[in-house]
Amino acid sequence: MTIRILIADDQAMVRGGLRMILEDQPDFEVVAEAVDGVDAIEAARRLRPDVCLVDIRMPRLDGIAVTRALAPLKVIVVTTFDLDEYVHGALRAGAAGFLLKDAGPTLLVEAVRAAHAGDALISPSITVRLLRHFHPAGEPQSNPLSERETEVVQAVARGRTNQEIAAELFISLSTVKSHLSGIQAKLGARNRTEIAVWAWENRVVPGGS
Template structure:
């Protein structure tokens, strides 16, 4: 059972999400909050697997709340495709983002993917966000840490940054999916990253991937 928390200042919107999620046999809405501050208070005494987090809320927004959450996966829900706050939340540790008008089936799939450890993020959307909000990014400088990766770990990191799933990477490298997971785990550990979403951001910031999705030469 995937335990979900809804964080949004719009009560009716939370009710709509709760109705969709509660109809699923493997998903349970265990908590709700109207802003980031309240969400942190609830999380202190509630077991949650995935948090559906709004971006713009009173008292504490979704970006700050996401940065303070340790443990549950965070899936950002935003109104705009190119929302700088949504990208900032991904940098803060969110596992991805969706638009609030996402079809129910896509929302359910995203929750399950995030719970499984995957990132819900279209590479094309991320590229547009990076181009538009490049001024908000700190200067690169991750090459030193990247140098500590083995050639195969570097290869896996680039493929993850391009949006490939573990299964797709395994097919391209002709290895078992478990092997890909092992390499990815080492990449996360060596670079001090939390999940696949942060791998994508790191690769762009370090200049290893450019908006056209071509690797750095």
């Protein structure tokens, strides 16, 4: 099965470099390149790629606005700068990943595969470090989840993959996926990143703010 990818970046050299890395994979196909946010949205809506790689700083519309506009398409936000404000904005917009441009070819490929599979969206270290900064606006919302669903949410908020969650909770991978579907429905979350944000904002994670 081919994973169809869109690359949006205003620098031709960056687009070319990303394309070269991605198309080295036998099951990856770059179906479009875009030079700014408006072009990215138009191309993504027309071609419906499986994963979009979107630069955070682009003319006309930035990567966060593009991510928000393209939901529920899977968007990985790419940036040169590891700034909390960028990551927070990307996560709140529903990004399916956050990647630094110097992350290297291996991590780029892993990020695309993970986003496509709905699995590990951003590296656990970045997930935990940045999600800890989400502070509740007021009192935490009431928790509508079962005890087992809460355990799954806590694991997601710590950056665990589906396989890791299954191993930690001694349940099957299909059961993890079933729980995640139910959790998304209960929370109105578009993806697991939004589940993690909800968990940190509502102090569901032990030791969270």
